[in-house]
Amino acid sequence: MTAQAALPAGVGLLERAINYLLGVLHEVRDGEMSARTPCTDWNLRELLGHLDESLVALQEATTGHVSLSPTDRPVADPVSALRDRACCLLSAWTNATRVDVTVGDAGLTTGIVATAGAVEVAVHGWDVARALGRRRPIPPGLAEEMLAVSPxxxxxAxxxxxxxxxxxxxxxxxxxxxxxxxxxxxxx
Structure with a gap:
């Protein structure tokens, strides 16, 4: 598959992962922010903050460069902020035309970045559901595709x-x- 052909495939995977995450976020309630997550060092609020940083980086990728400088943006309603960012991210990727991106010092194709982003978003979506005590499996087709590329x-290392x-x-x-x-x- 060429880099040009990989972009739509990665974007499609990212879109499906974001849709899964949005469904999980719909179930989060304010009183659950201190819930423990499978990411042992983070509670739910911290995991949502990490997801926000990930979505910021994925949106930066549509411009051709990801800075890798996290920003500390505490928000009153992390779920609403994450939903808004996810929708903006989908719009940015849908309109993206670049086939390469620099992440730190590494040059990657945008298809690879979108695919890695899809794994990040879906798996942390599962982490959110797990923190809430809910069983929300990653959709089978999405999981199959991500499992194939995860290695x-x-x-x-x-x-x-x-x-x-x-x-x-x-x-x-x-x-x-x-x-x-x-x-x-x-x-x-």
Whole structure:
């Protein structure tokens, strides 16, 4: 697949991941912000802040450069802010025409960045649902596609700093469970 062809594929995956996240965010209530998440160092408010930073970086990618300088933007209603940012992000990616982006010092295709963003958004969407005590599996087709590319996005050098070691699950487990397990989460 060429870089030009990868852009729509990555954008489509990102759009589906954002739709999943938006469905999960619909279930968040104000009193749940201190809930623990599968990301052991973060409560729900902190996870939503991380997701916001991720969406900011993904939107920057549509301009051709991601700065990697996080900004501290505490907001009164992180769920509404994240919903708004997700919608703006979809608009930016839908109108994007670039096929390359610089992330820090690395040159990547926008298709790769959008695909990595889709994994980030969907898996953290699952983290949000889990923090709320809800079972909201990642949609099977979306999970299958992300599972296929995850070994290209997450190397052993990323473990244990950015991702925990993989968790064992049965080979016949649903794709969403296998994806989560590959990324070091306990899907059950």
């Amino acid at each position: 290209l996005l997450v190397s052993e 990323d473990r244990p700093a950015r991702f925990a070691v993989p968790v064992a699950v049965p080979a016949q487990a649903p794709a969403g469970d296998r994806l989560l397990a590959f990324l070091g989460r306990r899907p059950y």
